[in-house]
Amino acid sequence: MKNFIKILALTIFVSFSATSCILDDEALTDTFNDGSNFVSFSTSAQNLSAVADGQEYTFGVVVELQGPNNLAGMTEDVVVNVAPVASETTAVAGVNYVLPMTSITLKRSENYIATLPITVITDGIIAPLAVNPVLTLELTSTAGPNVIPSSKTNTLTFVYQCFADLSGDYLATNDGCANGAIPKPTTIEANADGSWFIAIGDGGFLGYGCTGNPGLDNFANITELCGDILPTGNLQFGSANFSGAIGDIQGGTWDPITSTLTMNHTQTFTTNWAGAWTSTYVRQ
Incomplete structure (x- = not known):
């Protein structure tokens, strides 16, 4: 009798576990099929190279909507918010760079691709630097239908060149x-x-x-x-x-x-x- 009870209990447990796995897989599939598209940086790293001549230089950081679902049916624009990752950033705002904006709009008319401007400051910089400062950006939030930010970051390395005029x-x-x-x-x-x-x-x-x-x-x-x-x-x-x-x-x-x-x-x-x-x- 004890052996029968053990076998019965084991059978019930296995049946319940198998059913649970099926339910979880179905739920995951439903979530993926009805899920969100990802907004991401187009690259994970880029160099911002500028001559240290006291001028300011503007560069672009590309952000885009990447799927995985079909984007053809989307009609609304997507707003994306960007912020520095403090723990991974050595560049100093106002000294090395300026972010004129921390929010950009991905428009359907532009295939959901936009460029975030960043200004590199060279005034007061004496090149070459012993260590190139870096600024790591992350996508903090989005506003749009079924769209979420990717966890992918973009690390910008500031490369200061020396000013020289040999002419x-x-x-x-x-x-x-x-x-x-x-x-x-x-x-x-x-x-x-x-x-x-x-x-x-x-x-x-x-x-x-x-x-x-x-x-x-x-x-x-x-x-x-x-x-x-x-x-x-x-x-x-x-x-x-x-x-x-x-x-x-x-x-x-x-x-x-x-x-x-x-x-x-x-x-x-x-x-x-x-x-x-x-x-x-x-x-x-």
């Missing part, structure tokens, strides 16, 4: 040969991508007395980053354009106080010329 007229020299010490007039101009074009890119080594090739300017495009000149073979006869790699820039410095550009060069075209030299440009 102007220069006198260029080099120490690759005796004639290299004779100053050569040249110019430096800004390129659209932020790099700099030097009309005589190797200090006058190739075309002004060191190689017997008069008139070859060996123009160059260089990148300056907070006082450093990045290595490049992007010269007229550098490795990016010519197998002889004449004048390849191995590095250098820009001194904004004295308006002096210094670069270290190499060449592998011939052993009859100096294999390495330094060029110096002084703005006039």
Whole structure:
């Protein structure tokens, strides 16, 4: 009799558990089918890069309605509220950034995609910073039919670049040969991508007395980053354009106080010329 009672109780328990699971699954399915669409950031991280020149720069953080249900039947706009996550944020409001608004509207006419503006402040910033500040944003609430905010955050990293203006007229020299010490007039101009074009890119080594090739300017495009000149073979006869790699820039410095550009060069075209030299440009 005791064994029969145990078997009966076990049967009732198993039946009840199975029924409960079926009910829970059905309820979950109903919830999903009739559930809400999610509003989310389009990305979880992005860099906000700005030159620390005292100006303010505006960037956009994209927010969108992502489903999972069909959005075609939706007719109403959706209001989304955004706020910083204090525990994950090191950027300071009013010092590093300004959020002009913390609420945006996703409109059906715009496919439920909107951009939250954020202003990066550079006044008072001395680049480069030892550590780039970050601002983590979260979607705190929404107002709209069957729409809820995603838990996905977006971390914005503030990358401050140094302000530099290399443009102007220069006198260029080099120490690759005796004639290299004779100053050569040249110019430096800004390129659209932020790099700099030097009309005589190797200090006058190739075309002004060191190689017997008069008139070859060996123009160059260089990148300056907070006082450093990045290595490049992007010269007229550098490795990016010519197998002889004449004048390849191995590095250098820009001194904004004295308006002096210094670069270290190499060449592998011939052993009859100096294999390495330094060029110096002084703005006039």
